[in-house]
Amino acid sequence: MQTREFDLCTATYGTARRHPYDIVLLPWGATEPHNLHLPYLTDCILSHDIAVDAARRAFEEHGVRCMVMPPVTMGSQNPGQRDLCFCIHSRYDTQRAILTDIVASLHHQGFRRLVIVNGHGGNNFKNMLRDLSTTYPDFFIACGEWFKMAPAADYFDQPGDHADEIETSVMMHYHPELVSLNEAGPGEGHGFKIDALRQGKVWMPRNWSYASPADTGIGNPSLSTAEKGRRFAAAVAAGYAGFLCQFAHVEQQQELYE
Ligand SMILES: [Zn+2]
Numbered sequence: 189m190q191t192r193e194f195d196l197c198t199a200t201y202g203t204a205r206r207h208p209y210d211i212v213l214l215p216w217g218a219t220e221p222h223n224l225h226l227p228y229l230t231d232c233i234l235s236h237d238i239a240v241d242a243a244r245r246a247f248e249e250h251g252v253r254c255m256v257m258p259p260v261t262m263g264s265q266n267p268g269q270r271d272l273c274f275c276i277h278s279r280y281d282t283q284r285a286i287l288t289d290i291v292a293s294l295h296h297q298g299f300r301r302l303v304i305v306n307g308h309g310g311n312n313f314k315n316m317l318r319d320l321s322t323t324y325p326d327f328f329i330a331c332g333e334w335f336k337m338a339p340a341a342d343y344f345d346q347p348g349d350h351a352d353e354i355e356t357s358v359m360m361h362y363h364p365e366l367v368s369l370n371e372a373g374p375g376e377g378h379g380f381k382i383d384a385l386r387q388g389k390v391w392m393p394r395n396w397s398y399a400s401p402a403d404t405g406i407g408n409p410s411l412s413t414a415e416k417g418r419r420f421a422a423a424v425a426a427g428y429a430g431f432l433c434q435f436a437h438v439e440q441q442q443e444l445y446e
Pocket of ligand 1: 222230231307308350351355
């Protein structure tokens, strides 16, 4: 199975116009340091690769055809992260403008189902989707973090938060040549001192200068393996494929409800 017909990074117009596509997948990442051993574009690369795997499975197992858009590199950053060289903070209005333009073009072309495959925990699309649902009530747009599609605790010894065993293992599965595990720092994170903040009852952005002062990572990547990454990525892609199969057949709002 050629993945080119599911992946707009390598697809041709000749291929794309030949098939009707049921769903568009939009990987969304960030441009930020990932400890000392993973690429800046980790969140883009992983969300893209997971989306392509999901699209391939959705077609092979369910006959549902998806196109994966090129990943968006503009991510929302915490204070402290933007101080790090080449880390780019994208404002809410910038992200909303990017998404609005993508949605407007796709809607104009007749597409009616879009799924954002988010690879960066700092991104939040919910209010954007609420706004877009009023402008495009016939466009079904959903979002979620790929790493929440399967229970990480079942696959990893020390799942963490950022550049951790999860991201490192999945990158080792897809692109072992991009991982320098021997250069990784311990990814020691510092939580909030105030109980309500630490427990998530009250939220404010973490300042990365204090949350992870040594190597930008939160989560120990030292136990990462490509095999753990392979198993987790397969579970995530299977989860997406099952969802996409159901989502592809929704034509009316009321069909989404029990
Ligand atoms: Zn990441």
